[in-house]
Amino acid sequence: MEPNRIFIPLLLTLILGACSKQKERANTSYAHIEQRIDSVAKDFIDGGKVKGLSIAVLSNGKTIYNKGFGFMDSSEVKPVTNQSVFLMASISKLIGSVVVMKLVEEGRLKLDQTLYELLPDFPNEKQAKKISLRSMLSHTSGLQDYASEIDTLFIKTGIAPSKEDFYNFFRERDLLFEPGEDYSYCNSGFLLMSMIIERITGNSYQSEIDRVVNLPAGLNLKLIAETVDNPNTSTYFELTNAGLEPRPHWTWIKGDGGLTTTSLDLAHFPSKWNSGSIISHESVKEMIKPTILNDGVETGYGLGVRSGIFAGLKMIGHTGGNKSLLSKMVYFPEKDITIVVFVNTDNTSSNARSVFGEVALTILDEEVPDYSEDEIIGEHLKIYEGVYDYKGYKFDTNISIMLNPEDSHLYYCSSETECEKMYNLGNGEFWIEKWPLDKIVFDITDTGVVRALREYYIGYYVMLRKKKG
Structure with a gap:
């Protein structure tokens, strides 16, 4: 028998075996994802503050998760399904x-x-x-x-x-x-x-x-x-x-x-x-x-x-x-x-x-971030101090950025008594431990003038606050 006739079936066997193992790993991974998201969704429903919710996740055009939880109606006889319209x-x-x-x-x-x-x-x-x-x-x-x-x-x-x-x-x-x-x-x-x-x-x-x-x-x-x-x-x-x-x-x-x-x-x-x-x-x-x-x-x-x-x-x-x-x-x-x-x-x-x-x-297989140990120490922070204003029918309020000389940290203050410590991540970007998935990014000119800050909530930009004065 020619060598190629032995080699080709062997190669195919190895490839198919590898594909099978890869598919098995993928299925295991998706099953793990499904279980974790199921648990997240059920926690929200069991908390009694959401009547119903629906989640869909696509990766490279393929559905890797799609489920409904809770109910669509007051009497709770119509469960949320994948066909539910929101x-x-x-x-x-x-x-x-x-x-x-x-x-x-x-x-x-x-x-x-x-x-x-x-x-x-x-x-x-x-x-x-x-x-x-x-x-x-x-x-x-x-x-x-x-x-x-x-x-x-x-x-x-x-x-x-x-x-x-x-x-x-x-x-x-x-x-x-x-x-x-x-x-x-x-x-x-x-x-x-x-x-x-x-x-x-x-x-x-x-x-x-x-x-x-x-x-x-x-x-x-x-x-x-x-x-x-x-x-x-x-x-x-x-x-x-x-x-x-x-x-x-x-x-x-x-x-x-x-x-x-x-x-x-x-x-x-x-x-x-x-x-x-x-x-x-x-x-x-x-x-x-x-x-x-x-x-x-x-x-x-x-x-x-x-x-x-x-x-x-x-x-x-x-x-x-x-x-x-x-x-x-x-x-x-x-x-x-x-x-x-x-x-x-x-x-x-x-x-x-x-x-x-x-x-x-x-x-994304990530954990809730903690940037408290990644902060940049020693940077001049006084330039960020001031009052920042947002104009809008829902959030027409000011916030203050204040420097605390005792711990050399900036604080995000929505009132005199409600202030949160900010951790400096560099390039005008700051993190607040109370809202671990949020960020604040300052707009700074090439000459070091701070003109505004942008607030990002769980990833997305939400509002711009311009610095007063």
């Missing part, structure tokens, strides 16, 4: 921005067009001539957030607001700041975005979501107005002193937070979006790029996209919530891993952000 909330902003970028590619919109050009009937002409589409998608328009008033009115009356109601709100409100001068998370720009899309295309907002996103990507992202009567759509709850109470869905919401889907369907979105199959790679890069303000200060928000770092990995995507976080979608492009978490309960500390943190540590 409100995406503000993750909808990213999807709407994708539609805008498609219209830009088609030559039907320009990011630097003004609100005056795009919505000629906007009630404040002076403001409209200064506000660009780009500034609305990056939360730098200076518009006040309609939710501060319109949402409260809707809760009291149960009457859905009309376009005229929104226009009356904008007619009577000054800008928080001149466009491009600051960052303030604002639903108003994305409310107007959906109006712009409908006016420019002559189509409904949902039909443009279908055309640009759903059909090319094979997804099923639908406005809550279309899914509210779907038996698979979860009820929305709020944690109160009386317990978990059901709340009605707000079926009038569109661009700023009205989309719904399953956790697995949403988990398939980022890789398809990032691959260029929905919009071009150039458009994706434009969306992801952090916005630079007029004074050169960088935010951590692009065009409908949050960005950040978790366990040393770049992350992009978005979050959604109301009083607390209801949804979180994170894509790690370097590893092609997506994690989606939905919860159906508001006003609770046991929210989607907390669930994500524990799931992500499991998936």
Whole structure:
């Protein structure tokens, strides 16, 4: 017998044996991941502060985890399953921005067009001539957030607001700041975005979501107005002193937070979006790029996209919530891993952000970090001292950064009595032991002037606070 005829079967046996062992190790690894995430999810449900939640994890396009926990209804007869539909909330902003970028590619919109050009009937002409589409998608328009008033009115009356109601709100409100001068998370720009899309295309907002996103990507992202009567759509709850109470869905919401889907369907979105199959790679890069303000200060928000770092990995995507976080979608492009978490309960500390943190540590095989022994000692810290301000309807408050001469540490103070020690990690980056998965990063000029700080919560950029004085 020829030597090759002996060698080839032997080689095949070795390869198949190695593949079998590799597959066995992978299955064991996934089983371990499944058990750990199951335990995390059950702990949140057993705590009695979340009625139901859904988690999906994709790696290289393959589902490695997808489960539901708890219930979709008050009577607890409808368990959360993989087919359960949840409100995406503000993750909808990213999807709407994708539609805008498609219209830009088609030559039907320009990011630097003004609100005056795009919505000629906007009630404040002076403001409209200064506000660009780009500034609305990056939360730098200076518009006040309609939710501060319109949402409260809707809760009291149960009457859905009309376009005229929104226009009356904008007619009577000054800008928080001149466009491009600051960052303030604002639903108003994305409310107007959906109006712009409908006016420019002559189509409904949902039909443009279908055309640009759903059909090319094979997804099923639908406005809550279309899914509210779907038996698979979860009820929305709020944690109160009386317990978990059901709340009605707000079926009038569109661009700023009205989309719904399953956790697995949403988990398939980022890789398809990032691959260029929905919009071009150039458009994706434009969306992801952090916005630079007029004074050169960088935010951590692009065009409908949050960005950040978790366990040393770049992350992009978005979050959604109301009083607390209801949804979180994170894509790690370097590893092609997506994690989606939905919860159906508001006003609770046991929210989607907390669930994500524990799931992500499991998936990435990381531990809760402790940087207390990694801090840089001896650096001049006095430049960071001062009062830092955030403008916005939810967090319109100041915080103070103070240097304690006794222990040579900076402290993050939300009041005179509530201060947390900060650990210096270098390059203007600091860690606080109380919030181990969060970071604070200062914006510093080449000449050593501190202009602002950015706060990152469990990876994602959340807010910019500019230094006063």
